[in-house]
Amino acid sequence: MRVASQQDLATIVALDQDTFPDHWSESQWLTYLNQSNRYIVTLIGDEKPVGYAVFSILFDEAELLRIGVLPQFQGAGIGHRLLQSSINVLHELGTKRLLLEVRQSNIAAIRLYKSLGFSEDGVRKGYYPLLQGSGREDAILMSK
Numbered sequence: 001m002r003v004a005s006q007q008d009l010a011t012i013v014a015l016d017q018d019t020f021p022d023h024w025s026e027s028q029w030l031t032y033l034n035q036s037n038r039y040i041v042t043l044i045g046d047e048k049p050v051g052y053a054v055f056s057i058l059f060d061e062a063e064l065l066r067i068g069v070l071p072q073f074q075g076a077g078i079g080h081r082l083l084q085s086s087i088n089v090l091h092e093l094g095t096k097r098l099l100l101e102v103r104q105s106n107i108a109a110i111r112l113y114k115s116l117g118f119s120e121d122g123v124r125k126g127y128y129p130l131l132q133g134s135g136r137e138d139a140i141l142m143s144k
């Protein structure tokens, strides 16, 4: 795992497009990469990154904004390694509390977060638009 820089912009944009149907724009990623006092972006994979995460940092709290592993590499422990190592870096930077929101249908992500010690704090009803079709789904709020 390593902390990404502006030079990784194209890599991260491509990873995000290949991982999420509702991927983020280049300018959004540039904001995250450019403001290293407010955001941290991490990458996993030696030669060619296969996973990434981005956190916002405010004082001693950090929020996981997004984590992704390329579909063909999912389920092999990479997300777990990436998130654990990213949390280690955040702790070194002074983070005491970690927060996140996750779609209630995202079983893999919820298992990942629980396996790393996150617990459920509550629910935001109808927070996310459904990825397919119309309607909305709840967000689960988690922290550790």
Ligand SMILES: CC(C)(COP(=O)(O)OP(=O)(O)OC[C@H]1O[C@@H](n2cnc3c(N)ncnc32)[C@H](O)[C@@H]1OP(=O)(O)O)[C@@H](O)C(=O)NCCC(=O)NCCS
Pocket (backbone or CB within 6 Å): 019, 020, 065, 066, 067, 068, 069, 070, 073, 074, 075, 076, 077, 078, 079, 080, 081, 102, 106, 107, 108, 109, 111, 112, 115
């Ligand atoms: C969520 C995600 C980052 C997890 O990364 P990963 O490398 O696939 O996860 P790991 O192999 O490290 O597994 C972590 C846990 O999730 C579970 N898991 C992984 N894929 C799963 C699946 N398809 N179904 C159910 N559980 C799954 C694993 O069993 C493991 O749980 P355990 O620790 O209790 O055994 C990855 O699946 C992903 O990129 N998904 C699409 C993007 C996304 O939804 N991101 C999260 C919201 S921002």
